[in-house]
């Protein structure tokens with residue numbers, strides 16, 4: 222988590238530089254797209270698997286820890302294997318620690334606009350280079366669609382013990398009321414560019 226918030230404040234600092242177009246010619250971010258895309262797929266598939274397993278074995282109200290704890294666990298393991306740092310964010314968050322910075326918010330707003338115009342979320346992604354103190358990072362984002370299994374805890378009709386557990390743990394929860402197919406949030410991945 223500490224790492225996550227550090228990553229976030231780092232991205233925030235990079236914003237001005239990024240927006241000013243200080244992107245140098247070397248390190249074209251497009252070369253990292255395939256890698257980031259593959260990891261996003263793996264992350265999403267593992268998380269969905271963990272959620273389904275936990276809901277089946279323990280019931281949804283006990284599985285609420287999974288979306289909160291399995292995600293960072295999967296992220297930490299993938300980080301060790303790949304060198305990327307991982308986060309999830311959303312325009313409406315359950316945990317305020319996942320709140321987007323202004324670049325993340327702008328990217329997700331644009332994903333949502335494209336989706337409203339009829340473009341599939343599945344094909345969307347954004348990649349760019351951000352910079353801090355002479356170090357450069359590649360930043361990748363990809364929308365996370367709401368699936369059937371997510372509705373138990375993010376749908377319009379969350380109730381009973383799940384609703385109670387969520388209200389207790391996340392008093393400022395804004396991450397309900399989603400419908401299947403809507404954008405639930407986005408992956409946000411960052412990786413230092415070596416030797417720069």
Ligand code: HEC
Nearest residue numbers: 284285288289309310311314315316319371374396405406
């Ligand atoms: C069993 C309940 C549960 C289910 C099912 C569930 N989530 Fe979550 N979700 C949570 C909780 C709890 C959090 C807050 C995690 C934290 O504390 O960081 C969360 C957070 C998130 C976040 C991070 C942004 C935020 O709102 O804080 C995203 C993105 C997300 N969920 C997507 C999904 C998707 C996509 C699915 C379906 C594949 C899903 N969730 C299914 C409980 C659930």
